Amino acid sequence: MRDPHELYQLETDTDPTELRASVLVVSLGGFIDAGHTQRLLTSHLLESLEHTVVASFDVDQLLDYRGRRPAMTFDKDRWSTYADPSLLLYRVTDADGDPFFLLTGPEPDYQWERVIEAIHQLIRLLGIKLTVSANGIPMAVPHTRPVGLTAHATDPRLIADHSAVFGTVQVPGSIDALLHLRLGESGEDAVGFAVHVPHYLAQAEYPDAALTGLEAIGGVSGLQLPTTGLAAMAGLNRQEIAREVASSSEVAEVVADLERQYDTFMEGRQHPSLLATDVSELPSADEIGAEFEQFLRENSRPDDGGESGPQD
Template sequence: MLDPSELISFETDTPLPRMQASVLIVALEGFIDAGQTQKLLAQHLLATHESTVVASFDVDQVLDYRGRRPAMTFDRDRWTAYADPSLVVHRVIDGRGVPFLLLTGPEPDYQWARMAEATILLVRTLGVDLTVSVHGIPMAVPHTRPIGVTAHATSPRLIPKNQVAFGEMMVPGSFAGLLEYRLGEAGRDAIGFSVHVPHYLGQGEYPEAALSALDRVAAATGLDLGRAALAATAGRNRAEIDRQVAESDEVAAVVHALEEQYDSFIEGSKRRSLLATELRDLPTADEIGAEFEAFLKDVTDEGGPTGPDTGSGTQHP
């Protein structure tokens, strides 16, 4: 393996003590992220808190440009702009003046082992005690019920009240998943939150999932992450979703069926959380997906639940 330290560049005009923080939040684009959960979370954190870039990774060594070509702007007879991809570490200040780190940018395509070692080096250098990652996963659940979250960590003590929803399974790997695994091997603390997004809303932005992720991160870290702006956006988004559902008897009937299925399992388990239910018994996306085709088409063609008031998102790769 090539030297992992050569992938990292620290800001030379910032003294090391002023770069340090005890929490690192990882929000890398590229892996499945239903509802654009981590993208919305990262945007919220950077928009509502003071931040500076303290380090960056050599993205030229780890990105497949032909696999996800960066956008360029052509104007009349010349190129005028290039959306230069970047993997950067922001030092963000929370509502009480406590610093934390936020890693944003595209998920690496190459050199995962080296990137993981480089990130662990960064964790050690900048005094990080806890690394947290979030993303959204599509689930056959209704948007009218509390959002479920699957939590995982390098040690059970980090998620003491966790209710296990899944048994052993093989899933496609992600860099965030590998990083959490390697941090555990290195004896470092790391937590991940997979937010359950109604699959029929997974194509666009779903701020309610990002708000749930924000609350989970805040509870796990003790950071004051200022939820008001994101909560307002989630409220507008929810009102638009409800309006569109009300306008379609077919969609409303399917949502109601999901609600009944959800409620029956919650009642049977005598618990309040979706994580206590037998998720394998919930209807699959294939079973009810056809009935939502018209709804998803509205979301894509007309702005739908992610209309002008809430921001329209593009489908996540």
């Protein structure tokens, strides 16, 4: 492996020993982030809290530009802007004035093991004791019930209050998941949260999921993270969803079916699991629309002149 230190450079003249903080929040995307959970959460942190860039990564070594081309703007007769991708480590100050680190940017396409070793170097250099992340996954759950999440950790004591909802499953890898695996192998503490997003909202922004992820990160890390902005956004989003559901008896029936399924599951009755046990059951971003349309057709009833809304 080439020297991982060559992948990043410090962007401050301050002695690293003066920058130390115990928590690192990682936001590097992955193969799925339903409800734009991670993006909303990360944007909220950077918009709400004071922060400075501590280190930057050389993305030219890590990204496949042709696989996901950065946006450029053509203005009449010239190219005017380029949305150059960046992978940055921020030092952020929480609401109580305590520092933590936030690593955010596009998930590297190449050199995963080298990137992880570079992150590990920064963890040791900056005195980080806990690494934590959160993202969204699509689930067959209704938006009218509490947002759930699946927790995982390198040490079970870190998530003692969370019950396991999955058995053994095999899914496509992500650099975030591999980072957690490698940190666990080296005896480091790391916690991750997969927030359950209604599958019919997976392509849309779902601030309730970001809010749940933010609260989970604060709970495990002890950081005081502001929630007001996200909570307000989530409230407006719930109102919009309610209007859309109320305008369609078919959608209302689908939601009612999911509510009954969810409630039955939570009551512990014998019922097909709400939880996908194979990644193939999780709809991709391109499949969500078609899947929901099919779901509507299968659950809608012919108009018989009577009530068309959900039945108790």
